[in-house]
Amino acid sequence: MSKKLVAILVVVFFALSVVAAMAAAAKIGDKVKCAVDGKEITVKADTVKFDYLGATYYFCTAEEKALFEKDPAKYLKPVVPAK
Numbered sequence: 479m480s481k482k483l484v485a486i487l488v489v490v491f492f493a494l495s496v497v498a499a500m501a502a503a504a505k506i507g508d509k510v511k512c513a514v515d516g517k518e519i520t521v522k523a524d525t526v527k528f529d530y531l532g533a534t535y536y537f538c539t540a541e542e543k544a545l546f547e548k549d550p551a552k553y554l555k556p557v558v559p560a561k
Contacts, residue, residue, distance in 0.1 A: 503534040513553050514542035 504510045504521045512519055513535040519525060526537040530550055537543040546553050 504536070510536045512536060512538045512542060513546055514538070 506521050506523060508521045510519050510521055511517065513528075514537060517538055519536055519538060521536065526540050526543050528535050528537070528543050528546060530546075535546060537546065
């Protein structure tokens with residue numbers, strides 16, 4: 479495996495770990511951001527959510543959840559380490 483590929487895999491793994499930590503399950507009353515449109519949501523018992531790669535993501539609508547389920551990578555922003 480090339481050094482470049484290993485470096486890319488490390489960055490992707492790190493990014494997913496950070497995103498998972500940031501998207502940890504919230505409690506009722508907590509403020510979270512919709513994983514699709516970024517709007518702030520107050521978590522309620524019936525808030526639309528989806529578990530992906532060990533993290534819980536929240537959504538304004540069921541339609542946004544469906545968009546996320548089809549292509550999670552589109553909505554997960556990679557973390558790029560500082561140079």
